[in-house]
Amino acid sequence: MTSPSDPHDLLCELSALTTEAFRPELADIDRLPTLDLARLMNGEDATVPAAVAGCLPQIAAAIDAVAARMGRGGRLVYAGAGTAGRLGVLDASECPPTFNTDPAQVVGLIAGGPQAMVTSVEGAEDSEELARADLDALGLTPDDSVVGVSASGRTPYAVGAVEHARARGALTIGLSCNTGSALAAAAEHGIEVVVGPELLTGSTRLKAGTAQKLVLNMLSTITMIRLGKTYGNLMVDVRASNDKLRARSRRIVALATGAGEAEVEAALKATDGEVKHAVLALLAGVDGPTAARLLEESGGRLRAALAAATG
Incomplete structure (x- = not known):
């Protein structure tokens, strides 16, 4: 996949995405009292779990596939840009203290590298080449699983990561918040959690970000349960570091x-x-x-x- 080179083409592409849709009925929310805004936003957030629930069969199938490969020594790798990339890094970083995994066992890749966790890195999300380089540095094997994460489902870094990983024989999962996404099409396991337009037009750190966090929670947590990292609902592999x-x-x-x-x-x-x-x-x-x-x-x-x- 290549990113549209013409700004008009990109504008048309984004305008067709559910996650970028404008909601005229919310055009005056800046005039609302703070409590009303909080209620409105809370009501929007409450719709996310139901959207995730609609994708549970696809999520479960992806988890079983990941667990099988990790059981053979494979790694779980998240790849995304911006909010999606940060969520992947967050989920990966919490696995060692929670499940006593090796830090190299669950890895979060964000377009632009570690500095992109706190600041925007110009053009990083538009680079498929950067995704390929980041994955090549890991030395992918067929036992590894790569999860491309992108609210739009068209981010070149995420799509490029999945395409490259699949070409290397790794398991691939595409997590997005739009139907018919390039990311889901590129992956063996497509998970499209459609949460609808955002309260703030195009601000996909909101409902889309929440949906992605919920799915990533499931991917890592249930995979670790399948791998015997828990006893019942107890974290018996917890690393006591403080x-x-x-x-x-x-x-x-x-x-x-x-x-x-x-x-x-x-x-x-x-x-x-x-x-x-x-x-x-x-x-x-x-x-x-x-x-x-x-x-x-x-x-x-x-x-x-x-x-x-x-x-």
Whole structure:
């Protein structure tokens, strides 16, 4: 895909997008009282979950495909520009503390690089070549999954990333907020969450951004559940890197096992603070090294390790 070179062509393309549509009935919202504006905006936001719900079958299929590849050692890579790129970087950055993943396992690429997180990088979103270079730097494999994220579904960086990843044999997912998008067409799994025109014309950091955040939450969280990174709804792979997370670790072990404070502390000490190991040690009545071995043999899946320990 190439970006329209003529400004008129680009204007026509954008004017046809639902996410860019003008709503005449909102032309005087700047005259409304603040509380009325807040109610109006809240009502707009309330429509987003229903739009996401309409795409759940496509989202679930994409998650299963990602989990299968990550189970073989593949990576999950988000690629986007502007708000979409920032959301991908945000989701990726939260996986290590939440699921104890290697920082290289879930990666967020934003057009223009890290500086684009806080400032606009001129022309970066229009460059398919930049997307190809960013992905080549990762050394893509067929076990990797690349998610192009773009509200419009036509951003050259996102579309170029998906096209390049697909050519390299990686799994591809296209997440947009318009139907019939080039991004969805380029990907094996197209997810088009149509949230309608924005309160502020074309400001896709609003409903479109919320929709993308909800879908990215699902992609990463449910994939990690499928990979055995949780025990029930407990984050047993949490990385205790600060006081809050250390306290959360103790609470998770207590909730999972019903053990008292002293037992929890002893188990965490015996397992070098590894929550999953401590839970297994308490529930199966094994020592730290045995818990580590059982989990390694079970691919890190706590339920499977428990079954192996208890026969």
